[in-house]
Amino acid sequence: MNILILGGAGQVGTELQAHALWDAEVRLHAPTRADLDITDAAAIEAALAERPYAAVINTAAYTAVDKAEGDIAAAWSLNAVAPALLAAATAKAGIPLVHVSTDYVFDGGGAGACTPETPVNPQSVYGASKAAGEIAVRAANPRHAIIRTAWVVSPHRGNFVKTMLRLSAERDRLSVVDDQHGNPTSAGDLAAGLAVIAQRLAREPDAPTGTHHFVNAGATTWCGFAKAIIAAAAGRGGRNIPVDAIPSSAFPTPARRPANSQLSTQSLTDAYGLTPRPWTQALDDILDRLVGPEHTAKETRA
Numbered sequence: 001m002n003i004l005i006l007g008g009a010g011q012v013g014t015e016l017q018a019h020a021l022w023d024a025e026v027r028l029h030a031p032t033r034a035d036l037d038i039t040d041a042a043a044i045e046a047a048l049a050e051r052p053y054a055a056v057i058n059t060a061a062y063t064a065v066d067k068a069e070g071d072i073a074a075a076w077s078l079n080a081v082a083p084a085l086l087a088a089a090t091a092k093a094g095i096p097l098v099h100v101s102t103d104y105v106f107d108g109g110g111a112g113a114c115t116p117e118t119p120v121n122p123q124s125v126y127g128a129s130k131a132a133g134e135i136a137v138r139a140a141n142p143r144h145a146i147i148r149t150a151w152v153v154s155p156h157r158g159n160f161v162k163t164m165l166r167l168s169a170e171r172d173r174l175s176v177v178d179d180q181h182g183n184p185t186s187a188g189d190l191a192a193g194l195a196v197i198a199q200r201l202a203r204e205p206d207a208p209t210g211t212h213h214f215v216n217a218g219a220t221t222w223c224g225f226a227k228a229i230i231a232a233a234a235g236r237g238g239r240n241i242p243v244d245a246i247p248s249s250a251f252p253t254p255a256r257r258p259a260n261s262q263l264s265t266q267s268l269t270d271a272y273g274l275t276p277r278p279w280t281q282a283l284d285d286i287l288d289r290l291v292g293p294e295h296t297a298k299e300t301r302a
Contacts, residue, residue, distance in 0.1 A: 007060030087140035108258025
């Protein structure tokens, strides 16, 4: 069984190739951006014709949220046009498409966790381009799974965990916004979920389709997340520095962030039997890989 992974150099793409739960007969193919331009319809069709793909997973995206505000064409090309082309080409070839989207399609103004049925109302170029990509996928390929996620972290590339570790080594105190609420998500856990979904779609003609959410269980703020990272890293020998809570108004950014982007994963559980674990457990696994195992009480006394 051949699976095509797009965006293989990113956090989720890296985990899809390294740690996701694939069956023994699965063969992964992850062309680089230089090898395959997913904004080129002819290139996509040629790539799909190379071998009998059972499913395509698209993790590629323009994710520089603030930069997108001034780089609109590039953001829309990768986040909206590319998914439209992929959906049309995969539908033509009879291949299911798993497409990763984002919490930024929501405005963040509601209470509680957003469900897949919550109306989208993006407040940034990034969010609007990703919402347009979702619409295109739904319109072009009925055998699709759109998986929204949020606050993705891992041992790879740039992300919030790695930034907090770097800053805690450089500074004696940090200030982090405390009025944006969401669900930290392990790229490795997300990749494992995408693997399950892709294999179901590849094998079962009547496998569940539609839009679902994958985030690790539990919600926090960026400040709460930062404090947890610093504390857990300190248990592994890192510096335990203070983290001060500040409002978003004290840290203005070009793109508006959702104040509440908590996502409900109930439909994911109902459709695929997937129940993501708590984000605190996932964080421990990431820090084990980045920093090392947590020190035991005996080691600490010694």
